[in-house]
Amino acid sequence: MSKKTVVLGASLKPERYSYKAVKALSNNNHEVIAIGLRKGEVNAVPIVTEEVIEKDIDTVSLYLNPARQEQYYDYILQLKPKRVIFNPGTENPELYKLLDKNQIEKEIACTLVLLRTNQY
Incomplete structure (x- = not known):
């Protein structure tokens, strides 16, 4: 089943794990919304620089360090995803509390490993 995912x-x-994640997610037939600092394309998935509001977001996969995440707190909450994956290096207790308060599941894991082990 396809899970709409915001990277x-x-x-x-x-060489970046976020690039590999976009590629692996799209190769596994998940709908991907990729948000980054520079516009471009990975595996036919456009990378946009603005916040995209979509409905039915299953997962937000984070590849930003905690200091850079803060500007996206409201955006993440506005998406109302089922879960947020904190990939290695993105762990953030402050955001955990906000997610808990809004009944959004958090997972401290690696998107690539979850995909490879059929746990995504």
Whole structure:
């Protein structure tokens, strides 16, 4: 089943994990909304620089360090995703509390590992 996913912190650099995540998600037939600092494309998925409001977001996959996440708190809450995945290096107790308060599941995991092990 396809899970509409927002990748926050998407990169055009193939060595970055966010790039690999966009590619792996789209290869696994998940609808991907990629948001990054620079416009471009990864695996036919456009990377946009503005916040995109969509309905029925299943997952937000974070690839931003905690200091850079703060500007997106309201955006994440506005999306009302079912869950937020905190990839390695993105762990953020302040955002955990906000998610808990809004009944949004948090998962401290790696999107790539979840995909590879059929746990996504």
